[in-house]
Amino acid sequence: MTLLYSFLTLNILAFIITAYDKRLAITHKKRISEETLLSFAAVGGTIGSALAMYIFRHKIAKKYYLFKFYRIVFIQIVIAVGLFYFYEKIFI
Numbered sequence: 881m882t883l884l885y886s887f888l889t890l891n892i893l894a895f896i897i898t899a900y901d902k903r904l905a906i907t908h909k910k911r912i913s914e915e916t917l918l919s920f921a922a923v924g925g926t927i928g929s930a931l932a933m934y935i936f937r938h939k940i941a942k943k944y945y946l947f948k949f950y951r952i953v954f955i956q957i958v959i960a961v962g963l964f965y966f967y968e969k970i971f972i
Contacts, residue, residue: 887924894925898932898939905938914945922952 897920901912917939921929929949932938939945 890920890923890925891928894920894928895932896928898929899936902932902936902938914948918945918948918952921949926953926956 894917897912898917901917904911917929930953933940933949939949
């Protein structure tokens, strides 16, 4: 249950910081770095980041950012499938 709450909290935080970065971009203020945004996605906030990106139309025209983001998504999918497929062989 703790893992679920951690996952939800991380995705909510990723959503909030991506939305906040969009607000900063609109008001021409100092922005949150791409490394920070991508770090939240990399450690598990991919869903929250993706939702904020598409709801607020933030960073969706930046090809290089999207390349990095989708590379993170791909790596997470490979890890999840690998754990699902090999879980019994590794941990049992």
